[in-house]
Amino acid sequence: MQGNPWRRLSRRVAYANPWLTVWHDEVIRPDGRPGIYGVVHFEGHATGVVALDADDRVLLVGQYRYTLDEYAWEIPEGGGAPGEDPLAAVQRELREETGYRAADWRVLGGCWTSDSVTDERATLFVARDLTPGEPSPDGTEAIQVRWVPLPEALAMCRDGRIMDAMSIVALQWVALDRGRSSGAG
Amino acid sequence: MQGNPWRRLSRRVAYANPWLTVWHDEVIRPDGRPGIYGVVHFEGHATGVVALDADDRVLLVGQYRYTLDEYAWEIPEGGGAPGEDPLAAVQRELREETGYRAADWRVLGGCWTSDSVTDERATLFVARDLTPGEPSPDGTEAIQVRWVPLPEALAMCRDGRIMDAMSIVALQWVALDRGRSSGAG
Numbered sequence: 001m002q003g004n005p006w007r008r009l010s011r012r013v014a015y016a017n018p019w020l021t022v023w024h025d026e027v028i029r030p031d032g033r034p035g036i037y038g039v040v041h042f043e044g045h046a047t048g049v050v051a052l053d054a055d056d057r058v059l060l061v062g063q064y065r066y067t068l069d070e071y072a073w074e075i076p077e078g079g080g081a082p083g084e085d086p087l088a089a090v091q092r093e094l095r096e097e098t099g100y101r102a103a104d105w106r107v108l109g110g111c112w113t114s115d116s117v118t119d120e121r122a123t124l125f126v127a128r129d130l131t132p133g134e135p136s137p138d139g140t141e142a143i144q145v146r147w148v149p150l151p152e153a154l155a156m157c158r159d160g161r162i163m164d165a166m167s168i169v170a171l172q173w174v175a176l177d178r179g180r181s182s183g184a185g
Numbered sequence: 186m187q188g189n190p191w192r193r194l195s196r197r198v199a200y201a202n203p204w205l206t207v208w209h210d211e212v213i214r215p216d217g218r219p220g221i222y223g224v225v226h227f228e229g230h231a232t233g234v235v236a237l238d239a240d241d242r243v244l245l246v247g248q249y250r251y252t253l254d255e256y257a258w259e260i261p262e263g264g265g266a267p268g269e270d271p272l273a274a275v276q277r278e279l280r281e282e283t284g285y286r287a288a289d290w291r292v293l294g295g296c297w298t299s300d301s302v303t304d305e306r307a308t309l310f311v312a313r314d315l316t317p318g319e320p321s322p323d324g325t326e327a328i329q330v331r332w333v334p335l336p337e338a339l340a341m342c343r344d345g346r347i348m349d350a351m352s353i354v355a356l357q358w359v360a361l362d363r364g365r366s367s368g369a370g
Binding site (some may be wrong): 002003004005006014015017019020022024027029030031032035036037038039040042046061064065067068069071072074077079110112113114115116117118119120121122129139140141142154157158159160163164165166168169172173175176179182 | 190191199203209220222251256257287298299300303325348360361
């Protein structure tokens with residue numbers, strides 16, 4: 001019963017830009033009737049990092065999200081190039097957006113951000129032992145940087161000041177790990 | 186500095202189906218240079234629910250995710266119709282996918298699932314006091330239902346058996362609430 005109950009009859013590229021491709025598929029649905037499926041294919045693998053300093057503060061970046069027409073505070077994130085190692089991608093993004101490098105990297109886990117419509121896969125990290133440097137944001141980024149105590153960052157997730165799902169998942173993982181290991185997280 | 190640093194020069198509909206519209210925008214980027222932005226606009230508001238029974242088990246639904254070509258265990262989820270109240274939408278989705286109705290509903294919070302490309306907004310709920318009934322999945326859904334103890338559901342989020350971001354966010358909010366209120370969550 002875990003096999004694919006969908007059957008694809010045809011696929012055409014409905015839209016493409018350097019970051020995503022939209023496929024319009026003609027399908028046979030699970031109930032056997034004809035239907036369509038629009039799939040948003042991401043060219044890159046998403047990454048994000050909870051960067052913690054020696055005082056257990058989290059590095060947040062603020063930027064205007066064009067898609068939602070909202071200002072957003074998030075963990076540093078970025079899409080890797082196709083085939084790029086997620087760790088290399090997230091290290092680059094942290095450096096570009098904030099200037100920081102980290103000596104200690106650990107994978108928190110992975111998620112699919114919006115699997116009814118997209119195939120975006122994300123890998124989330126925690127980084128410690130940070131060294132500041134000069135940021136070099138790309139031309140699509142106008143970024144503010146802010147240090148927030150971890151409990152405050154979690155409160156921001158809970159009350160809507162942080163809305164980005166990848167940020168929320170990653171910060172929750174850090175908090176839950178800490179609960180399990182009695183403060184050693 | 187929190188104003189919109191992007192300027193839209195033009196917008197055209199690159200693709201549309203009943204669930205989403207893809208806009209291709211010509212823009213001036215934050216650095217003042219010309220660029221493009223492809224935005225995936227969701228017609229409906231996403232919802233999901235952690236449904237808990239009297240034994241503190243979570244109701245999971247299994248379905249094949251066409252987008253990722255993967256089988257997925259998730260909390261019951263669904264997109265509301267444009268303008269539909271998220272609570273009404275999630276109650277309908279829970280009933281259709283699993284047959285269950287719940288007497289006790291609470292909002293956990295909201296998130297943006299993939300804000301670099303989409304404007305999808307989600308509201309997540311916890312429901313208790315469940316009454317079984319007959320499911321009535323729509324023709325795009327071939328669904329299995331499974332009850333899992335909450336700690337096991339959280340372990341599934343952590344080890345990759347649950348990858349859906351909305352499911353992870355919602356389950357972890359329930360767990361973190363419980364930590365704060367010493368088991369009363």
